[in-house]
Amino acid sequence: MALESICGVSRWPFMRRFDHVQTEWQLEQLRDGTSNFENPYALMAPPFENPALNLCKIVDHCGIQMDFAHGTTTLGFKYQGGVVLCADSRATSGQYIGSQTMKKIVELNDYMLGTLAGGAADCVYWDRVLARDCRLHELRFKRRMSVDAAARMIVNISAEYKGMGLVMGMMLAGYDDEGPKLIYVDSEGVRCHGNVFSVGSGSPYALGVLDTGHRYMMTDQEAYDLARRAIYHATSKDAYSGGIVRLYHINAQGWRNISNTDCSELHDVYCKDDNSCDSACTSGGCHNELPCSSGSQRPKVLPENDVLAQVAAVTQE
Structure with a gap:
């Protein structure tokens, strides 16, 4: 046998084992x-054209029940103290809750964070690739990758795999030489800068709170409270959002994990605040300048004398 190996006889086709071809094919795959x-x-791309469209046809033909519906709530906004990111932790597949502890805010480096919304596998994989490239960039060029460069990298990936079923909506937030940055990117190749973003099935509810409560000149505690309140209202109205509310703050010193609070604890806080505000608004004594909660968003009830005075002023004009 040793002489056969030295002479190369063992590599001749008639000297191979009967399962050698199958083994080579398996190794190639x-x-x-x-x-x-x-x-x-x-x-590795799926073995058919246009996977986003044809996969549904193949699943229907085979009679396999696969529900790709998914939901989440993530938000981010800029203010005078930097950037705040907040997200829930519920991972769903249709009506099935797969996890209550999904980490939807990923640490890319010491000064940049990314959020997950869409397909969990897609977002987690490409966030890991982006974190790897951020670290390699630091080792090669001795400086951190900018937020714009990271966003451009994700957009290039989205363009490369467009039409292949990639489902991804991300926010990239960080602090670089140009100051705080907040960029939204998705699997359709969209990339845009902004001051307030919310992504996911619960984003309409979160944006309703952010639109009424967000302002640039906020303190850190006001920003934290606004972010938690927005996610809480989204989780209370969107069945696909829930779990733990994770809050991060990014400034010139880097990112910090401020809190990880269960939704039930936030319900005990904000539901009590809303009830007290309801009674105050009903009696005409609500004087909140920043209507962040559902109770304080109701119109203020004017005293009867003020109403009569306004009506008289209009009629005189």
């Missing part, structure tokens, strides 16, 4: 399926 281990940008 394994190499193709794990090509992203060497190059994380080279993913």
